[in-house]
Amino acid sequence: MKTQRDRFSGKIGYVLAVAGSAVGLGNIWRFPYLAAKYGGGMFLLVYLILMLTFGYALIVSETALGRMTQKSPIGAFLTFGKSRGHRFGGWINAIIPMLIVPYYSVIGGWVLKYLFEYLRGNVQELAADSYFTGFTSSATEMELWFLLFAVLVFAVIFAGVKKGVEMISKIMMPLLVVLAVIVAIYSVTRPGAMAGVKYFLIPDLENFSWMTVVAAMGQMFYSLSIAMGILYTYGSYMKKDIDIEASTKQVELFDTGIAVLAGLMVIPAVFAFSGGDAAALQAGPSLMFITLPKVFASMGFGTGAGILFFLLVLFAALTSAISLMESCVSTFVDQTGWSRRRSTGVMVVVMVVLGSASALGFNILGFVRIFGMSILDFFDFLTNSVMMPIAALATCALILKVVGLSNIAKEVQISSAFKRRNMYNFCMKYIAPVFLVIILLSSIANVLGWITM
Ligand code: TRP
Numbered sequence: 075m076k077t078q079r080d081r082f083s084g085k086i087g088y089v090l091a092v093a094g095s096a097v098g099l100g101n102i103w104r105f106p107y108l109a110a111k112y113g114g115g116m117f118l119l120v121y122l123i124l125m126l127t128f129g130y131a132l133i134v135s136e137t138a139l140g141r142m143t144q145k146s147p148i149g150a151f152l153t154f155g156k157s158r159g160h161r162f163g164g165w166i167n168a169i170i171p172m173l174i175v176p177y178y179s180v181i182g183g184w185v186l187k188y189l190f191e192y193l194r195g196n197v198q199e200l201a202a203d204s205y206f207t208g209f210t211s212s213a214t215e216m217e218l219w220f221l222l223f224a225v226l227v228f229a230v231i232f233a234g235v236k237k238g239v240e241m242i243s244k245i246m247m248p249l250l251v252v253l254a255v256i257v258a259i260y261s262v263t264r265p266g267a268m269a270g271v272k273y274f275l276i277p278d279l280e281n282f283s284w285m286t287v288v289a290a291m292g293q294m295f296y297s298l299s300i301a302m303g304i305l306y307t308y309g310s311y312m313k314k315d316i317d318i319e320a321s322t323k324q325v326e327l328f329d330t331g332i333a334v335l336a337g338l339m340v341i342p343a344v345f346a347f348s349g350g351d352a353a354a355l356q357a358g359p360s361l362m363f364i365t366l367p368k369v370f371a372s373m374g375f376g377t378g379a380g381i382l383f384f385l386l387v388l389f390a391a392l393t394s395a396i397s398l399m400e401s402c403v404s405t406f407v408d409q410t411g412w413s414r415r416r417s418t419g420v421m422v423v424v425m426v427v428l429g430s431a432s433a434l435g436f437n438i439l440g441f442v443r444i445f446g447m448s449i450l451d452f453f454d455f456l457t458n459s460v461m462m463p464i465a466a467l468a469t470c471a472l473i474l475k476v477v478g479l480s481n482i483a484k485e486v487q488i489s490s491a492f493k494r495r496n497m498y499n500f501c502m503k504y505i506a507p508v509f510l511v512i513i514l515l516s517s518i519a520n521v522l523g524w525i526t527m
Contacts, residue, residue: 088308089321091308092305094243098394099182099185103362104359105293105297106336106337107361108289108293109121111355112286112290114275114277114278116278117289118275120290121290121330124294125294128291128505128506129300130322130323130498132466132506133322133325134322134482134486136306136309137308137312138318139309140308141309141312141485143306144310146401146404146405147163147307148408149164154476166464166465166468170302170303170462170465171304173453175425176431177429177450179425180433182227182388182392183224185388189385197371206364207360213437213438224426227392227396231396246389249386253379258339261342261369264343266345266346266350267345270343270345270346287513295458296462298326300466302457302462304398314489316489318490319490319492320490339369343366343369344357359451403418435448435450436448445521455517459513459514460518463511463513463517466506471507474503479503
């Protein structure tokens with residue numbers, strides 16, 4: 075029996091839905107700290123090049139496959155064959171969100187905690203250098219805020235108020251952009267901030283290392299939600315008359331715009347408040363939570379700005395976490411025949427176990443180091459630098475060996491001129507496979523300590 079699939083109403087609806095899921099902690103929290111760490115302007119340049127070639131080709135591929143097969147990734151892979159390879163290709167795409175959503179929720183918990191503290195008016199305390207480490211070293215605090223965020227996610231999943239969330243995010247997203255512009259302008263005009271603007275926007279070859287490419291590639295996958303099956307699912311909800319090429323361009327523009335704004339909020343502030351010392355730039359995942367409170371504390375209306383900012387980030391994080399979770403739950407429902415309830419129950423267990431491990435890795439499990447990384451960093455690395463290149467390779471292999479580039483072109487051309495077809499084919503045939511293998515091998519070699527990058 076065939077049931078009619080839900081569909082996005084039109085192009086705007088599609089672009090907003092994809093952009094809404096793409097814009098999240100990846101843009102506001104992850105992008106600035108990676109850019110600060112891996113070479114500033116050089117990182118930005120590499121990111122932009124990868125996004126316009128690779129990222130573009132992969133988004134088009136996944137969306138076209140989803141729309142062609144009318145299925146989520148596992149179903150899409152199995153449409154073209156039932157062999158082990160197909161099963162593997164589908165599942166690796168589907169498992170990645172299950173590993174991301176727990177640690178994503180730990181960071182979501184940090185956002186919730188900071189929002190709570192701003193509501194209590196603790197604007198000066200939050201700006202202290204040791205505040206963040208004090209917070210993360212408390213096991214109860216970390217676990218509490220992670221669980222609160224997780225409860226919010228599951229509450230929405232259970233209540234099924236997805237429509238309401240979508241409506242709210244249509245209001246919140248533009249607000250977030252306006253606020254980000256204001257904070258970015260404030261941050262960029264602090265004394266000493268210009269050095270940070272230069273560092274972030276002007277590429278300097280000295281800052282280039284192979285890790286710049288590896289990190290930029292992982293970030294591109296993460297931020298655009300590529301190589302984890304999500305876009306297959308969105309593609310399957312897409313009407314045949316929506317222009318895949320144009321909507322891909324718009325999603326990329328929107329997502330990158332917000333990431334760059336976030337970079338302008340955070341990186342110049344690091345220079346202004348720490349004199350641009352190299353150690354501050356290396357702060358990693360905590361960067362946003364250390365520098366932005368300093369910006370807010372120095373602003374006239376810091377408490378208000380802090381509340382508004384973390385509220386908006388919370389919404390961006392929640393909508394992304396909900397759609398990540400939704401895709402995990404529907405994978406179970408589709409593939410195992412379990413009820414929605416039971417599938418959600420399984421995800422509750424996965425969430426609590428893996429999320430708690432990530433949260434406690436900062437304190438009582440602090441002795442656990444996996445290849446020298448904390449638990450949260452390890453999950454981030456495993457998904458972004460190892461599994462996503464493999465998932466992307468699986469998609470390339472499916473297209474090159476089974477579906478054929480011409481069939482993808484046919485699907486895209488139903489609704490689009492496919493002006494970049496030659497670029498697309500070139501990317502898929504030559505660049506993507508070679509590059510993905512190199513990225514994968516070098517990130518594995520890096521953790522095993524065979525090479526230092
Ligand atoms: N792209 C999101 C961000 O930038 C995170 C994310 C990764 C995501 N995969 C997803 C969101 C799948 C929704 C669905 O934060």
